Amino acid sequence: MLFRLVYYSTNLVKKSVNPRDSELRKIVSSAVSKNRAAGITGGLMFNRSYFGQVLEGERDAVSQLFVRIAGDVRHKSVIIVEAVEVKERLFERWSMGFAERTETSEALNAKYGLADGFDPSALSAKNFLSYVLDIVTEDEGLISVAVPTFDG
Numbered sequence: 001m002l003f004r005l006v007y008y009s010t011n012l013v014k015k016s017v018n019p020r021d022s023e024l025r026k027i028v029s030s031a032v033s034k035n036r037a038a039g040i041t042g043g044l045m046f047n048r049s050y051f052g053q054v055l056e057g058e059r060d061a062v063s064q065l066f067v068r069i070a071g072d073v074r075h076k077s078v079i080i081v082e083a084v085e086v087k088e089r090l091f092e093r094w095s096m097g098f099a100e101r102t103e104t105s106e107a108l109n110a111k112y113g114l115a116d117g118f119d120p121s122a123l124s125a126k127n128f129l130s131y132v133l134d135i136v137t138e139d140e141g142l143i144s145v146a147v148p149t150f151d152g
Protein backbone atom coordinates (compact mmCIF):
# COMPACT_ATOMS: atom_id res chain seq x y z
CA MET A 1 0.00 0.00 0.00
CA LEU A 2 1.43 3.33 -1.08
CA PHE A 3 1.50 5.92 1.66
CA ARG A 4 2.56 9.52 2.17
CA LEU A 5 3.65 11.19 5.39
CA VAL A 6 4.34 14.89 5.71
CA TYR A 7 5.81 16.61 8.74
CA TYR A 8 7.76 19.63 9.84
CA SER A 9 10.05 20.14 12.79
CA THR A 10 12.26 22.67 14.51
CA ASN A 11 15.77 22.68 13.08
CA LEU A 12 18.42 22.22 15.78
CA VAL A 13 21.33 22.20 13.33
CA LYS A 14 21.65 25.89 13.99
CA LYS A 15 24.30 26.78 11.50
CA SER A 16 22.58 24.87 8.74
CA VAL A 17 22.09 27.84 6.46
CA ASN A 18 24.64 26.37 4.13
CA PRO A 19 23.42 23.30 2.23
CA ARG A 20 26.99 22.03 2.21
CA ASP A 21 27.02 22.10 6.03
CA SER A 22 28.56 18.89 7.33
CA GLU A 23 25.66 17.92 9.60
CA LEU A 24 23.24 18.31 6.71
CA ARG A 25 25.55 16.35 4.47
CA LYS A 26 25.41 13.52 6.97
CA ILE A 27 21.62 13.60 6.99
CA VAL A 28 21.53 13.64 3.22
CA SER A 29 24.06 10.90 2.71
CA SER A 30 22.23 8.48 5.00
CA ALA A 31 18.89 9.52 3.54
CA VAL A 32 20.03 8.99 -0.01
CA SER A 33 21.26 5.44 0.44
CA LYS A 34 18.64 4.29 2.93
CA ASN A 35 15.71 5.83 1.07
CA ARG A 36 16.83 4.28 -2.17
CA ALA A 37 17.05 0.87 -0.54
CA ALA A 38 13.62 1.30 1.07
CA GLY A 39 11.93 2.65 -2.09
CA ILE A 40 11.22 5.98 -0.40
CA THR A 41 10.78 9.10 -2.50
CA GLY A 42 10.01 12.61 -1.32
CA GLY A 43 11.54 15.92 -0.47
CA LEU A 44 13.29 17.54 2.42
CA MET A 45 13.28 21.30 2.76
CA PHE A 46 15.04 23.27 5.42
CA ASN A 47 15.89 26.74 6.50
CA ARG A 48 17.43 28.24 9.61
CA SER A 49 14.34 27.44 11.68
CA TYR A 50 12.61 24.42 10.21
CA PHE A 51 12.82 21.13 8.46
CA GLY A 52 9.88 20.02 6.35
CA GLN A 53 9.71 16.60 4.76
CA VAL A 54 7.50 14.49 2.54
CA LEU A 55 8.05 10.72 2.62
CA GLU A 56 6.37 8.41 0.09
CA GLY A 57 6.57 4.67 -0.20
CA GLU A 58 5.17 1.46 1.22
CA ARG A 59 3.27 2.22 4.43
CA ASP A 60 5.51 0.02 6.58
CA ALA A 61 8.67 1.54 5.14
CA VAL A 62 7.41 5.10 5.56
CA SER A 63 6.32 4.44 9.16
CA GLN A 64 9.61 2.80 10.13
CA LEU A 65 11.61 5.62 8.61
CA PHE A 66 9.47 8.29 10.22
CA VAL A 67 9.88 6.76 13.68
CA ARG A 68 13.66 6.74 13.18
CA ILE A 69 13.72 10.34 11.92
CA ALA A 70 11.42 11.55 14.73
CA GLY A 71 13.98 10.32 17.29
CA ASP A 72 16.82 12.24 15.66
CA VAL A 73 18.33 14.81 18.06
CA ARG A 74 19.11 17.19 15.21
CA HIS A 75 15.53 18.39 15.29
CA LYS A 76 12.64 18.62 17.77
CA SER A 77 8.92 19.36 17.98
CA VAL A 78 8.00 17.11 15.08
CA ILE A 79 4.51 17.98 13.82
CA ILE A 80 2.68 15.60 11.51
CA VAL A 81 0.89 17.52 8.78
CA GLU A 82 -0.53 14.54 6.88
CA ALA A 83 -0.35 10.74 6.88
CA VAL A 84 -2.45 9.24 4.14
CA GLU A 85 -2.83 6.38 1.71
CA VAL A 86 -2.17 7.59 -1.83
CA LYS A 87 -2.68 6.22 -5.34
CA GLU A 88 0.51 7.57 -6.79
CA ARG A 89 3.75 9.27 -5.90
CA LEU A 90 4.15 13.01 -6.35
CA PHE A 91 7.94 12.87 -6.17
CA GLU A 92 9.96 10.90 -8.67
CA ARG A 93 13.03 10.91 -6.53
CA TRP A 94 14.32 11.99 -3.18
CA SER A 95 15.59 15.55 -3.09
CA MET A 96 16.48 18.29 -0.71
CA GLY A 97 15.65 21.96 -1.22
CA PHE A 98 16.86 25.04 0.58
CA ALA A 99 14.20 27.57 1.60
CA GLU A 100 16.29 30.36 3.02
CA ARG A 101 15.65 33.79 1.50
CA THR A 102 16.66 32.78 -1.96
CA GLU A 103 14.86 34.10 -5.03
CA THR A 104 12.98 30.83 -5.31
CA SER A 105 11.88 30.76 -1.69
CA GLU A 106 10.87 34.43 -1.74
CA ALA A 107 8.70 33.76 -4.78
CA LEU A 108 7.19 30.72 -3.10
CA ASN A 109 6.53 32.59 0.14
CA ALA A 110 4.62 35.20 -1.87
CA LYS A 111 2.72 32.47 -3.75
CA TYR A 112 1.63 30.87 -0.46
CA GLY A 113 0.86 34.14 1.31
CA LEU A 114 3.76 33.86 3.76
CA ALA A 115 4.51 37.54 4.25
CA ASP A 116 6.95 36.98 7.11
CA GLY A 117 8.88 34.17 5.52
CA PHE A 118 8.42 30.42 5.68
CA ASP A 119 6.14 29.36 8.55
CA PRO A 120 4.83 25.79 8.27
CA SER A 121 2.26 26.35 11.03
CA ALA A 122 0.56 28.88 8.76
CA LEU A 123 0.13 26.40 5.90
CA SER A 124 -2.65 23.90 5.28
CA ALA A 125 -1.59 20.31 4.59
CA LYS A 126 -2.29 20.82 0.89
CA ASN A 127 -0.21 23.99 0.69
CA PHE A 128 2.59 22.59 2.80
CA LEU A 129 2.85 19.58 0.51
CA SER A 130 2.93 21.73 -2.61
CA TYR A 131 5.45 24.09 -1.03
CA VAL A 132 7.87 21.20 -0.49
CA LEU A 133 7.16 19.91 -3.99
CA ASP A 134 7.74 23.38 -5.45
CA ILE A 135 10.98 24.03 -3.59
CA VAL A 136 12.59 20.77 -4.62
CA THR A 137 11.34 20.83 -8.21
CA GLU A 138 11.75 24.55 -9.02
CA ASP A 139 15.29 24.44 -7.75
CA GLU A 140 15.68 21.00 -9.28
CA GLY A 141 16.57 20.09 -5.71
CA LEU A 142 19.95 21.03 -4.33
CA ILE A 143 20.69 17.41 -3.93
CA SER A 144 18.61 15.10 -5.99
CA VAL A 145 18.73 11.38 -6.24
CA ALA A 146 16.75 8.94 -8.31
CA VAL A 147 15.05 6.22 -6.32
CA PRO A 148 13.66 3.10 -7.97
CA THR A 149 9.89 3.18 -7.66
CA PHE A 150 7.71 0.19 -7.05
CA ASP A 151 4.21 1.49 -6.60
CA GLY A 152 1.21 -0.56 -5.55
Ligand SMILES: Cc1cc2nc3c(=O)[nH]c(=O)nc-3n(C[C@H](O)[C@H](O)[C@H](O)COP(=O)(O)O)c2cc1C
Pocket (backbone or CB within 6 Å): 027, 030, 031, 032, 034, 035, 044, 051, 053, 065, 068, 069, 070, 071, 072, 074, 075
Ligand atom coordinates in the same frame (compact mmCIF):
# COMPACT_ATOMS: atom_id res chain seq x y z
C1 LIG B 1 15.17 16.45 9.32
C2 LIG B 1 15.76 15.09 9.13
C3 LIG B 1 15.41 14.34 8.02
C4 LIG B 1 15.93 13.07 7.82
N1 LIG B 1 15.55 12.36 6.72
C5 LIG B 1 16.01 11.11 6.56
C6 LIG B 1 15.58 10.32 5.47
O1 LIG B 1 14.78 10.74 4.62
N2 LIG B 1 16.09 9.05 5.36
C7 LIG B 1 16.97 8.54 6.28
O2 LIG B 1 17.37 7.39 6.14
N3 LIG B 1 17.41 9.28 7.30
C8 LIG B 1 16.95 10.54 7.47
N4 LIG B 1 17.40 11.27 8.53
C9 LIG B 1 18.45 10.71 9.42
C10 LIG B 1 17.89 9.71 10.39
O3 LIG B 1 17.27 10.39 11.46
C11 LIG B 1 19.00 8.80 10.92
O4 LIG B 1 19.99 9.56 11.52
C12 LIG B 1 19.66 8.01 9.81
O5 LIG B 1 18.69 7.37 9.03
C13 LIG B 1 20.65 6.96 10.37
O6 LIG B 1 19.95 6.08 11.21
P1 LIG B 1 20.69 4.91 11.96
O7 LIG B 1 21.85 5.55 12.68
O8 LIG B 1 19.65 4.36 12.90
O9 LIG B 1 21.12 3.96 10.91
C14 LIG B 1 16.87 12.54 8.76
C15 LIG B 1 17.22 13.31 9.87
C16 LIG B 1 16.68 14.57 10.07
C17 LIG B 1 17.09 15.38 11.26
